[in-house]
Amino acid sequence: MLTLHHLNHSRSFRILWLLEELKLAYGLEYQLVCHQRDKRTFLAPRALKDIHPMGKAPILVDDDKVLIESGFIIEYLLKYYDLNHQLQPTDDVQWQAYSFWLHFGESSMMPPLVMRLVMNAVATKSPIVIRPVAKAIRQKVEKMVISDTVRQSFGLLENHLQDKHWLAGSFSGADIQVYFTAKALQSRSGLDDYPNIQNWLMRCQARPAFEHAVATGGQLFA
Amino acid sequence: MLTLHHLNHSRSFRILWLLEELKLAYGLEYQLVCHQRDKRTFLAPRALKDIHPMGKAPILVDDDKVLIESGFIIEYLLKYYDLNHQLQPTDDVQWQAYSFWLHFGESSMMPPLVMRLVMNAVATKSPIVIRPVAKAIRQKVEKMVISDTVRQSFGLLENHLQDKHWLAGSFSGADIQVYFTAKALQSRSGLDDYPNIQNWLMRCQARPAFEHAVATGGQLFA
Numbered sequence: 001m002l003t004l005h006h007l008n009h010s011r012s013f014r015i016l017w018l019l020e021e022l023k024l025a026y027g028l029e030y031q032l033v034c035h036q037r038d039k040r041t042f043l044a045p046r047a048l049k050d051i052h053p054m055g056k057a058p059i060l061v062d063d064d065k066v067l068i069e070s071g072f073i074i075e076y077l078l079k080y081y082d083l084n085h086q087l088q089p090t091d092d093v094q095w096q097a098y099s100f101w102l103h104f105g106e107s108s109m110m111p112p113l114v115m116r117l118v119m120n121a122v123a124t125k126s127p128i129v130i131r132p133v134a135k136a137i138r139q140k141v142e143k144m145v146i147s148d149t150v151r152q153s154f155g156l157l158e159n160h161l162q163d164k165h166w167l168a169g170s171f172s173g174a175d176i177q178v179y180f181t182a183k184a185l186q187s188r189s190g191l192d193d194y195p196n197i198q199n200w201l202m203r204c205q206a207r208p209a210f211e212h213a214v215a216t217g218g219q220l221f222a
Numbered sequence: 223m224l225t226l227h228h229l230n231h232s233r234s235f236r237i238l239w240l241l242e243e244l245k246l247a248y249g250l251e252y253q254l255v256c257h258q259r260d261k262r263t264f265l266a267p268r269a270l271k272d273i274h275p276m277g278k279a280p281i282l283v284d285d286d287k288v289l290i291e292s293g294f295i296i297e298y299l300l301k302y303y304d305l306n307h308q309l310q311p312t313d314d315v316q317w318q319a320y321s322f323w324l325h326f327g328e329s330s331m332m333p334p335l336v337m338r339l340v341m342n343a344v345a346t347k348s349p350i351v352i353r354p355v356a357k358a359i360r361q362k363v364e365k366m367v368i369s370d371t372v373r374q375s376f377g378l379l380e381n382h383l384q385d386k387h388w389l390a391g392s393f394s395g396a397d398i399q400v401y402f403t404a405k406a407l408q409s410r411s412g413l414d415d416y417p418n419i420q421n422w423l424m425r426c427q428a429r430p431a432f433e434h435a436v437a438t439g440g441q442l443f444a
Contacts, residue, residue: 054330054374065318071293071325076318096287096298103325105295108276111333115340118367122359137344145340152276193403 002030003052005059007044008037011070012058014176016217018077018087020082020209021176024085030117032216070180071102072171080168087172094169097160101167105178109153111147113184119146154185154194179204180220187221224252227273227281230259230267231441233292234280236398238439239311240299242431243398254438284316292402293324296395311391320390326344327400331375332366335406342369375418377406383418387425401426402442409443 004019006012022028035045035057049055052066060067060076067073078088087093119138126134157178162166167174182197190197195199204210226241228234244250257267257279274288282289282299289295294384300310311317341360348356389396402417404419415422422435426432436442 037325051376054371067322069322069326069330071329072322075321076323095301100289100291100294103297103328104291106325106329107293107332108291110329111336113369114333115337118337118363121366122362126359130355130358133358135349136352137356137359140344141340144343145336149276155273197260218312 001063002028003033003061004030005033005048006217007035007048007057007059009221010037010044011180013220014180014219015058015060015073015077017179017210017213018063018074018173018176019206020216021087021211022077022081023212024104024209026083028081030173063066063220070132070177071106072100074177075090078173089169089172091169094172098172098174100154101174103176104153105174105181108149109157109178109181110184112149112153113181113188115141116146116150116188150185154182154191154197156161157182158194158196161200166200175200175204197217223285224250225255225283226252227255227257227270227279227283228439229257229270229279229444232259232266232279233402235435235439235442236292237280237282237295237299239294239401239432239435240395240398242307242434242438243429244299244303246431247433248303248305250303256439267291267335293328296399308404309394310351311394314361316391316394320394323389323396324399325376327352327396327403329378330371332377332406333398334371335403335410337363338368338372338410372407374403375411376419380416380418383422385422388422393429397422397426405442408437 002019004012004015006016016032019028019030031079037044044055044057046055047055048059051061052053052059052068054068056068058068058070058073060073061212062076082088082119085189089098091154119141123134124133167178179201182191182201185191186201191201224241226234227236228238238254238398239251241252245252257269259266266277266279268277270279270281273292274281276290278290280292280295282291282295284298289298311320325375341363345353345356345360353388388394389400404413404423405411408420408423413423
């Protein structure tokens, strides 16, 4: 039996959504355990550490196996539970797009967004006397390593979606992986310059499995 | 024909090493184009942007395809050029380890190391009047999001290597992916608390293909 440990407003939404896709496609059953972030600190509860020492969501338990890391869990679920390849491409060109976005979405697109979040927290929550310096440092980091990379990587996604409904032919685990990343940018800075990404996000959100995931696990971003 | 655009002291060392493994195993030929970081800023040269808009290494060109992203390039090379599965496991348990470390090494282990590098640069290169505040901010970020995650993720790797020679059964692309990440930590902070990781790094470095990669592409870290 599969058990997903889900944390509200977190990457585990990806896996919840994928499990709902597999449920609709194959009738796959799973258990959901919902964990809540601390309302003040927004941190994950200690309970997650008791399940896996990294203490982060998602955690998927499959019998005696305790699995972490979005990209790997997506590959795992598709390998063992998507037996008709409904959510992963078999064609070479589409497999290449699938595998690229699965890695790129978390390894290259996501880290600068996390760094921006951290620098914003540092700048706005510093003691008032050092806040101007903290804001200057945020601006320096933004210029050094964040803004160009974000613009380039989301530009790549925007171009890729120019003539495509989904990232890799038909809908796949890659769309689920990158959806979270694009929503993370949208929730903070908007996506005004990226109409193709906006339309693709809406296509994602219109999927019945997505709607089920929101109904059981809550909205991705508050 | 395969062409690797290699940047000194960068992630493209991974792909150079993998190409050397494939050359030894199958006689695969490839072309190497070496790019040099700016000696003062340590930035990649603009020439990389002319090849791929992200402007980062590695870039692998396979006929008309221009590929980026370490994890994806490793999967791509193994899928199409490692036809006897010499560098990727077929067994289920080992495939799970392989896929996990391939994703985890770049998506979860690497980003806090990059953030630490950025915060160190900001702290040490700030104008002298704001340097104490910059160092306090570095310490805050280190405590908020870096040190625990680094300790946990490298602890996971250390435990995994307790009774194993390689990450996924025999040597595989996962070792290549995570090697870079572990060397990045070692070059900055040492690996005194991680004897298993140290021994595994030495096993990696003793491989003939690794030695060839160093001979053609240079040492990974200066």
